[in-house]
Amino acid sequence: MLGKLFKHEVKATGRTFLPMYGALLILTIFTKMALTIGAPDFFTDDIATGPVAEVILGITFTLYVIVITALCVMTFVVIIQRFYKNLFTDEGYLMFSLPVKTWELILSKLLVGLMWSVVCCLMLVISIFILSFGSFSMMEVVQDINMAYTDFNTQFGMSLNIILFELFLCMLVSAISSILLIYASISIGQLFNQHRVLASFGAYIVITIVLQIIVSIILVAVPLLANLDILFSGIDGIKAAQWFINGTTLINLALCVMFYFCTQYIMEKHLNLE
Structure with a gap:
């Protein structure tokens, strides 16, 4: 039963996280492209050669920071929301009527929350690696x-x-x-x-x-x-x-x-x- 609870929790939370991970990867790629085009002008006083690239770089980098912040905050919020809403509101009547033990309810929430926390960290590492790719060789x-x-x-x-x-x-x-x-x-x-x-x-x-x-x-x-x-x-x-x-x-x-x-x-x- 623990496996079923885990799968259900992953599906329920995946609807929130997967689109955000996709948005992070897309913005990372766009930010990398903008850095490639606009970075030489961005760090110098010569703005005549690429003002449009600098504007694009500023927009994409701002959106990139916003998505990263939102992803970290949402990971924390979802951990709280899923535990409280599923177990201590009206939904709790259904959850506690299931033929499962209390430790299975707690553990399923814990494992999924931990999983998304680890995935969030991995996504940030992958994103930073993509941004820094090209500045060094493997x-x-x-x-x-x-x-x-x-x-x-x-x-x-x-x-x-x-x-x-x-x-x-x-x-x-x-x-x-x-x-x-x-x-x-x-x-x-x-x-x-x-x-x-x-x-x-x-x-x-x-x-x-x-x-x-x-x-x-x-x-x-x-x-x-x-x-x-x-x-x-x-x-x-x-x-x-x-x-x-x-x-x-x-x-x-x-x-x-x-x-x-x-x-x-x-x-x-x-x-x-x-």
């Missing part, structure tokens, strides 16, 4: 990457892949924690009979502030993190960076568990549909 990129791996291994005696994997894992767990924080805040907000959206927003702010206070206390209490100079001192700096990255991962993992069980408990024990 051979140069491959050579620079190989050189970076070799230099890192020589200087620190370890593979760069280890650091990259730990950093990727940290970012992934952080993204999951951020989404589950939204879910927990919405769940807390629906405990109120009135002003639920405002209560959810308030819960999000309060939880964030409390977490910031706790992190600040930890940073002051742990000498290694308080003395940031060690981060720039050879192999000790790499070890400190690993401790910081992995520590952040573990903290976010603990927060994931806390936010998830908070959301599940409220949905199972204190469900209050509109």
